[in-house]
Amino acid sequence: MAEAKRDAHTRAKHLEKLKQKLAKLKELDGEAHTKAHCALYSHIVYKRYLQIDAKGNLRINQKAVKAAERLDGKYLIRTSDDTVSIEDITLGFKQLWEVERAFRTLKTTLELRPVYHRKDDRICAHVLLCWLALLLVRLAEVETQQTWANLRFELEKIYLVEWESTDGKVFQRTELTHEQTGIFPALKLPEPPRIWDISLPKGQKV
Template structure:
């Protein structure tokens, strides 16, 4: 929709019946110049007004694509790992810091080929610039590295971060999973076990292993279904001892799902790897997190990590409610300003939802569509905003 039509029909701005594109673009440039100050002041204003919990910050990234051919040789629009399942489209990477109440308090934009491992230092530096109190940053597994964990502990802060279940080319369970100990059951049914690796050395790390019994059963059933199909495919190969592999056998061994459960005998036959099946069964329903904070209770670490869904919800709303994508800007500054505008819109949406207890869709249905126009009065023409007849029938009918 053209911006002129959008301003005329979907929004009300006092004394501004319409706006043209050539007026909006310089305003975007002005907004970008003040981006740092705007984000800082918005955050502190919200923290004071709504008593935001600022001690825990959730961070994650997503991508937004462009409907163009190729990519920029030197700019933001680059090919990379797509969160939108558009690997052949140029994109940008967008980072959001979110409070435990689901309010996005800061945004970042990076080239589309930027990996999660490469953004943590900038995020931590920018958050430090706000001079917050002690902060615990919660991140997913993709950000985990020794260097990033050191960065996250700077200035007396801490992290809660996801860990890989398997390590090495053979997919061996992580060391924390190979340690003994009893699980204890939480009120919601999760089972947790705390493990410390490294003793009192400088390499000491604190892990919490979490097992979800319901998820474990789903994992078991899924694996059994895969193994049943795999047995049928092996039988169909009609392998003979010492014979070279057929094309079908090679394809089965290279299969992304079935190949992980296969091994080759000395006689060159493909069989199900029973040891691998047992290792996988031991991981059913489990995930592992680690933290640099030795004093937070293990259950708080678990529930804190599970709240990363707040960021995932913000990402969904950014794409499907605010419509950050697709983007049609070409200049890097305009792209950054576009994301900043979407962040501001999403910020207002989330604050309104938290204060009213209603979803944004419910609020839109209540007040839209709206009639906006000039109306003659005894004192001259004035602007009036009122619900349309359709909205009045829906919202104010006894």
């Protein structure tokens, strides 16, 4: 029951964000609209809920939403050992899945391999750093109730822009989106400062 509620809650959040993105998409035109359309339709989370109508516009696929609802909290496990209880099979599967996901994250996202070290202490240090990074990834997922892929997708859209004129340079962060502003409080982290640095011409003071 808890897993079904969690699945439903996660999907509701995704659909709410998707509706906001579709509304913003309608405000765009030309190349900006095309890029946003393609990015949204190929999004790792949202694409499963989208369809293209006869006019070429993106719409929420209600049939896909209903199909997802029927699978809330459900999964199928098959075993050849009929001496193991259903509870033990389920628990073992969940633990196996978590271990496999951890190794997959280590090998891909955190690039545990290849190891460009020869000395044992450096190899151990490399593995330890990857393990600590994995711990941070899992903590971020738990606190935000989002996947690391989605968190990374949102956070990578934050840029530091350099403005330069005869009066000096200003390094300024881009405005945070609605999705980004929700991540930092969930992680109990302050938002990155809006102004990172101001450089004046030599000899000039504020």
